[in-house]
Amino acid sequence: MANQESSVLDQACELAREGRFEDSVALIEAWLGEHPRDAVAYDFLACALHKLGRKKESLSACRKAVFLDPLNPKLLFNLAVALCDQGHRAEALATVEKCLARDPDHPGAQTLRSALSKAVVSAEGI
Missing domain, CATH: 1.25.40.10 (Tetratricopeptide repeat domain)
Known part of the structure; x- marks a missing residue:
């Protein structure tokens, strides 16, 4: 196959x-x-x-x-990007954290986490 x-x-x-x-x-x-x-x-x-x-x-x-395939970091990252694109920032942040737990060096994931962390904190008014 x-x-x-x-x-x-x-x-x-x-x-x-x-x-x-x-x-x-x-x-x-x-x-x-x-x-x-x-x-x-x-x-x-x-x-x-x-x-x-x-x-x-x-x-x-x-x-x-x-x-x-819940352990695949590429799929987790792509889901995080799609969630972010749809405005689901808190869920996107949790998903990118799962990605980084599987692959700490995943290209783009650190940057996305940083951007999402700022967006979630800003949205919560912290």
Whole structure:
């Protein structure tokens, strides 16, 4: 399955690079119809949906990816970014902390944590 998955996701990435996000989404959704426990495919789906401006669906796909692979720091980071984008800063901060617990050197996670910490403190009026 790994080679087949790689081929499908490579095709989806190529479609996205060409700006064909709807086609990319359709390909990934077809794959997920047959492989509903593929966390990486849900992560790819989230990215394509985000590019289409379908942010609520993108967040849902991120949540599904993390549900399927809750220890994956890349998926946790992407969920934190999606949560932040939707205004869920406290949940995003908790999620980025989980990411950093798994991978303290994750690129971007320290910066996101710092920005979120300031935003959450500011929102709480502290």
